[in-house]
Amino acid sequence: MNNKFIYLSCLFMGLLPLRMMAQNVGIGTTTPATSAALDVSSTTKGILIPRMTTAQRTAIAAPVNGLMVYDTGTNSFWYYKGSLWTEVGGTAGGWSLTGNTGIDTAINFIGTTDNKPLRFRAGGYRSGGIDPNNGIVSLGIEALLHNTSGSENIAVGSNVLFSNTTGGNNTAIGGYAAYSNTSGSRNTASGRDALYSNTTGSNNSVYGAGASYYNTTGNSNVALGVRSLYNNTTRNNLVAIGDSALYNNGTGATGALEASGNTAVGSKALFSNTTGYRNTAGGSRALYSNTTGAGNTAHGFNALTANVSGAGNTGTGNYALTANLSGSNNTAGGAGALYSNTTGEDNTATGAAAMLANTTGGGNTAAGRLALYNNNTGYNNVAIGIGTLYSNTSGNSLVGIGDSALYYNGTGAGSGAAYNTAVGSKALYANTQGSGNTAHGYRSLNDNTIGDNNTATGYNALSNSTEGFNNTATGSFALNANSTGSFNVAVGSNALFNNTTGSNNTAAGRTALNFNTTGYSNVGIGTRALYNNTTASNLVAVGDSALYRNGSGATGTQEATGNAAVGSKALLGNTTGYNNTAGGSKALYTNTSGFRNTAYGYSALYLNSSGNYNTAVGTNALLGNATGDNNTAIGDAAGTVGNISNATAIGADASVDASNKVRIGSTGVTSIGGQVSWTTYSDARFKRNIKDNVPGLAFINKLRPVTYTVDIDGIDDYYAGAKELRGNMATGIKAKQSNPMAASNVQSGFLAQDVEKTARELGYDFSGVDIPTNDKALYGLRYADFVVPLVKAIQEQQELIEALKKRIALLENK
Numbered sequence: 001m002n003n004k005f006i007y008l009s010c011l012f013m014g015l016l017p018l019r020m021m022a023q024n025v026g027i028g029t030t031t032p033a034t035s036a037a038l039d040v041s042s043t044t045k046g047i048l049i050p051r052m053t054t055a056q057r058t059a060i061a062a063p064v065n066g067l068m069v070y071d072t073g074t075n076s077f078w079y080y081k082g083s084l085w086t087e088v089g090g091t092a093g094g095w096s097l098t099g100n101t102g103i104d105t106a107i108n109f110i111g112t113t114d115n116k117p118l119r120f121r122a123g124g125y126r127s128g129g130i131d132p133n134n135g136i137v138s139l140g141i142e143a144l145l146h147n148t149s150g151s152e153n154i155a156v157g158s159n160v161l162f163s164n165t166t167g168g169n170n171t172a173i174g175g176y177a178a179y180s181n182t183s184g185s186r187n188t189a190s191g192r193d194a195l196y197s198n199t200t201g202s203n204n205s206v207y208g209a210g211a212s213y214y215n216t217t218g219n220s221n222v223a224l225g226v227r228s229l230y231n232n233t234t235r236n237n238l239v240a241i242g243d244s245a246l247y248n249n250g251t252g253a254t255g256a257l258e259a260s261g262n263t264a265v266g267s268k269a270l271f272s273n274t275t276g277y278r279n280t281a282g283g284s285r286a287l288y289s290n291t292t293g294a295g296n297t298a299h300g301f302n303a304l305t306a307n308v309s310g311a312g313n314t315g316t317g318n319y320a321l322t323a324n325l326s327g328s329n330n331t332a333g334g335a336g337a338l339y340s341n342t343t344g345e346d347n348t349a350t351g352a353a354a355m356l357a358n359t360t361g362g363g364n365t366a367a368g369r370l371a372l373y374n375n376n377t378g379y380n381n382v383a384i385g386i387g388t389l390y391s392n393t394s395g396n397s398l399v400g401i402g403d404s405a406l407y408y409n410g411t412g413a414g415s416g417a418a419y420n421t422a423v424g425s426k427a428l429y430a431n432t433q434g435s436g437n438t439a440h441g442y443r444s445l446n447d448n449t450i451g452d453n454n455t456a457t458g459y460n461a462l463s464n465s466t467e468g469f470n471n472t473a474t475g476s477f478a479l480n481a482n483s484t485g486s487f488n489v490a491v492g493s494n495a496l497f498n499n500t501t502g503s504n505n506t507a508a509g510r511t512a513l514n515f516n517t518t519g520y521s522n523v524g525i526g527t528r529a530l531y532n533n534t535t536a537s538n539l540v541a542v543g544d545s546a547l548y549r550n551g552s553g554a555t556g557t558q559e560a561t562g563n564a565a566v567g568s569k570a571l572l573g574n575t576t577g578y579n580n581t582a583g584g585s586k587a588l589y590t591n592t593s594g595f596r597n598t599a600y601g602y603s604a605l606y607l608n609s610s611g612n613y614n615t616a617v618g619t620n621a622l623l624g625n626a627t628g629d630n631n632t633a634i635g636d637a638a639g640t641v642g643n644i645s646n647a648t649a650i651g652a653d654a655s656v657d658a659s660n661k662v663r664i665g666s667t668g669v670t671s672i673g674g675q676v677s678w679t680t681y682s683d684a685r686f687k688r689n690i691k692d693n694v695p696g697l698a699f700i701n702k703l704r705p706v707t708y709t710v711d712i713d714g715i716d717d718y719y720a721g722a723k724e725l726r727g728n729m730a731t732g733i734k735a736k737q738s739n740p741m742a743a744s745n746v747q748s749g750f751l752a753q754d755v756e757k758t759a760r761e762l763g764y765d766f767s768g769v770d771i772p773t774n775d776k777a778l779y780g781l782r783y784a785d786f787v788v789p790l791v792k793a794i795q796e797q798q799e800l801i802e803a804l805k806k807r808i809a810l811l812e813n814k
Helices: 003-021 054-058 713-722 751-762 781-812
Strands: 025-027 038-039 066-073 076-081 084-087 120-124 123-133 136-139 152-156 169-173 187-190 205-207 221-222 239-241 264-265 278-284 296-299 314-316 331-335 348-350 365-367 383-384 399-401 421-423 438-440 456-457 472-474 489-491 506-508 523-525 540-542 564-565 581-582 598-600 615-617 632-634 649-650 662-664 706-708 746-750
Touching: 120 581
Parallel strands: 025 038, 136 152, 152 169, 169 187, 187 205, 205 221, 221 239, 239 264, 264 278, 278 296, 296 314, 314 331, 331 348, 348 365, 365 383, 383 399, 399 421, 421 438, 438 456, 456 472, 472 489, 489 506, 506 523, 523 540, 540 564, 564 581, 581 598, 598 615, 615 632, 632 649, 649 662
Antiparallel strands: 066 076, 076 084, 120 123, 123 136, 706 746
């Protein structure tokens, strides 16, 4: 049997009587403590209680409160309390110096439970505390040491807010921060010696060693950075961010406004400022030298760094307005903008190195890198864009908008180079001495050097012009190739594109007068008007593609000159024809070499190619004529059948089918008249081959007078069959449709073929029959010519009557 078991058994049996006989038990002592149920006493041994693993401990069934075991897993004693095991010496029993676990944040804390402050000491010195009565929080040797009634203060650091007595709502962090503060409130100081001298100043926010060091009563200041606002004492509403920013502010200030309202952001920004007020500086050494200047704004390294007394300046960007001394009301935005300006005023420069060389020039505006870069004394100039007005030094009242616009303006300075305006990249780029020019658009007037009073609006407008003057070009590539041509007006993309030396031309419309080079005094209005003309002059084309091909292949001096076309595609195909006038869409559309033609109306003389001296007035008038000459047609669709000459058709749809013929009215006309009869020339002085050979009764007696109606539709269809001669675009309105009574109107007359036959049988060359001269023409009768044989017949009849009268008289006398 195990010896330990026997020993414990005996011990247990021996104790039973003791438990039964006494209220307490002592082991190793004969006088157990009266308050202990078991008193174990030894100087060489201890009590060994049950040892087990964590798993074995937590597996104990229904443990009672106070049950204790030794946990070999945690190497610590545990006892059961309530509903959980608690480690002896753990968080439940106190805070460990080496760390704690199992903390219940709802009940565990360090501090007081009554209304007493929590205090900390180090080396016997008061080193911090938390006061629930006044909201005071301090941490640091003698921080807030003298505070009496000040509340809601936070002090962190040695001697922080040391002198504070009644000041409240202050926050100070850093050795000796706000050291001298007594009653100042709502201050924030972070950094050693920050707000060190402050006594009653309030609402200050200070961050950085020595920041606002000498401030005593100044209010509402912001200082962020080592020694920022260092010397300020009483001035208010200042902002200094950056080491030594506004370092000397307030030194020697006496006036109420002096040294107030300044804002400095950047290392040593507004460093030297003493009495200057309402200045804003952002950037290292910005407004560094400013002492008395007011109302300046500087953002960027060395911006306005040399400014001493200049006022109302704004410099944004490294070295912006760096050299400015006393110049006022300047605005510079961009690295090196207005860098050299000293006394110049009212300048605005935006962009790196804009107006970099300006010293005394005033009233200039430059926006863009290198804009007005070399300007020195020039005034009232405007330059917007990279390198705009780059070379200008002393030119005045110039406007350049766009990179490199007016780049060389003023080079080789004479008396010119003034009053120019350029808007667009490289507009007026090469201008040196030209004046009074206006350019709008990329490379507009790009090559102009000495040309004056030109206006170019559009991409590459007047781009190559060098010395031309008084030109106006509006539209991309308008007058693009012009070199010395002057007094030209081009409106529209590529208008007068190739013009070089031609002058006094007017082109309005895309590619109008596109290929004109030396032609002058031309007018082309409309898309592609006078498109191919090169050298011909004194032409007028109004309408898209009017006189489009004019001048193509022309060699003679008169060819392709003196033409005027008004209407879409009027005289479109004309190449060498001259002195033609076309008014109306597609009038003289196909004309190539025809000359001295006049066409007014839609498609008038449409198919004419080489016909000359023709006149057509009305829609589709003389539409089908191609080579015929000296024809006249007046009226809608009035014209000729085939290429005939010296023919005249007057009236809507009037048609003449032979040369040397005149037709008035269409087949729908039922009456033609006037106050007097038609007069025919009949001067004996000019008649030749006179013969008395007119037949009378022989001719008259064979004529067959009839009544009839005219097949109007048949005639119209007959002429329609000749449409290839009249033109494929002729529409024609049937006379029956225009006058429905014409087809039913009963007329009296003869049949032309019968009259022709009778005259031939008699061998009579009768002028009263209008015999067709081609297979498309119609027969006609000249009824007035019938008077002559009728007179002859009456004369012959009268002779018979006289002879009969004589015979009757003889018979009566017998």
